[in-house]
Amino acid sequence: MVYDNTKNISTTSVNTNNNNINNNCTTMMNPSRSVILMVDPYSTGCMIAQEISKRGYPIVAIWTKDISPEMKSATHIPISCRDLRYLAQIDDLPEWTLSNLVDAIRATVKSAAMRLGEPEDYFAVGGCMAGGEAGVDAADRLSERLGVTSNGARGRFGRRRDKRVQQDLVRERGMRAVRQSCGGAWEDVVGFLEGETFPVVLKPTDSAGSDGVKLCHSMEEAKSHFHHLLTVEAVNGGYNTEVLCQEFLRGKEYVIDHVSRNGVHKLMMTWVYDKRPRNGSQFVYFGMVPIDPQSEEAKMIVPYTRGVLDALGMAHGPSHGEVIITEDGPCLVEMNCRAHGGDGNWAPLARALTGGKYCQIEGTAACYLDDDEFNKIPDMPSSPLQAHGLEVNLVSYSKGKVKSMPGFDIIKKLPSFVWLSPAASIGSNVTYTTDLITSPGCCVLMNADATVLERDLEFIRHLEEINGLFLYETKGESLARPTAATFGLGSLPEGAKPSSGGHRRFQSLDRPGMLRIMSQDRPELRGKGLVKRFTTVDASKEVVVVVDPYSTGCLIVKEIANRGYKVIVLWTEGFS
Secondary structure (H helix, E strand, O other), X not given: OEEOOOOEEOOOOOOOOOOOXXXXXXXXXXXXXXXXXXXXXXXXXXXXXXXXXXXXXXXXXXXXXXXXXXXXXXXXXXXXXXXXXXXXEEEOOOOOOHHXXXXXXXXXXXXXXXXXXXXXXXXXXXXXXXXXXXXHHHHHHHHHHHOOOOOOOOHHHHHOOOHXXXXXXXXXXXXXXXXXXXXXXXXXXXXXXXOOOOOEEEEEOOOOOOOOOEEEOOHHHHHHHHXXXXXXXXXXXXXXXXXXXXXXXXXXEEEEEEEEEOXXXXXXXXXXXXXXXXXXXXXXXXXXXXXXXXXXXXXXXHHHHXXXXXXXXXXXXXXXXXXXXXXXXXXXXXXXXXXXXXXXXXXXXXXXXXXXXXXXXXXHHHHHHOHXXXXXXXXXXOOOOOOOEEEEEOOOOOXXXXXXXXXXXXXXXXXXXXXXXXXXXXXXEEOOOOOOXXXXXXXXXXXXXXXXXXHHHHHHHHHHHOOOOOEEOOOOOOOOOOOHXXXXXXXXXXXXXXXXXXXXXXXXXXXXXXXXXXXXXXXXXXXXXXXXXXXXXXXXXXXXXXXXXXXXHHHHHHHHHHOOOEEEEEOOOOOO
């Protein structure tokens, strides 16, 4: 399906005779006549498209077969890109082959020119790049077919997005890689897991944003998550056909962002993730802190990462590598063959860290479209970095339908505040943060005074812990008198006879292991300032014993269970 921004354009009959495809992007035409194809432009991809559009190039968006409707929605379009307009958009239909898609592109370019009153050969395709993780493979195939700048899709490079293939290619280069096994059936991986020391990591072969990644502490947990991944839709769309099982790498995880042109890799920024176990998940993003390019860590991970890019055949375009420094040196977690995601919220900070000159967004446009500009970009940012700052991923310890967002208003008043990108809005539903996708938003903090910066960060964490980010809509409780049977406490299955003692003495309510801090109405926000209550615990590791829960006691048990705790009900001897 092909459509522009104003009306649908039928492609029932596609003209396949127009071969006007520019095969050499180094001899670019006038930018206004050179169409750039963006495959799945969401998140930071929108910001790259916007940067290219500012340079005068018309953009055609290509949406791949498996892209989920949510990823195409306004939810994943950065606020700064809401006015971005494409020359046309093309949906790669399920029945189309690559040739069909190329024909549709040719017909679209021709139709767009004629719609503007220009000759049908007015436009030529000048470049093709991935706008998001879901578009990496298609962009490689399409750019190779069109003869524009491409990393290629032949041989094993055609699966460079596959996390298993990445590790194999790196290992073949003699570099440190993860021990792993991959398969579409449990029998394919069980032998590997039996030989590994737990915990181990399970994840989809093409995951993004920690989607589906889980640290499993036992064989039973690994088996359960293995089968779970084969039945759920991936965050970018489509379903997993294989699951990757890997050794658990111990150490800090670093982010290395590059842009490349003709095999020359230029460092845009290095970061270290702040990931912590929360809400029953081992990999909750708390933020991302820049590190100096001349630091000892950077001196280890940057050369290693450039070797990874060479091993994967990544000669052109942006990349977003994740590396852990283990006891025996840097080791690849995964290489994302596209720009750093997160809606590009890191971009203002990254520019400030380089003295306001550039970030990966401008670097991506340069590496594809402007050889002179690319050559002027330094090999890496200067040291020391030109600002104090970090990106903060917000963490929710509660869930509900948002009534108001007082915490966001408070964050905007902090001395270090630069940018806030909420993922929630009034009327939307917030849930417990277990990965990057379920974060309620992120913000950028920056300050010339590192002490002020640290104080503002601590305040935001405090705000999260007291559930001060949101006020939720409340639900009326039933006025019926509760009994033990109401909540399944001490009740017997239908038809069952009581034991000799007359009562069932023990029952544990199986609830999700989540953190719970406070009730949702939070009276501490009502004009008395913020009051911290020291009630933060990991409910998944706590058990509460309740003795003789009848009458109001049933409601107390229900509230405790709703907060994620395991409950043991103890009935005293002689209780009627």
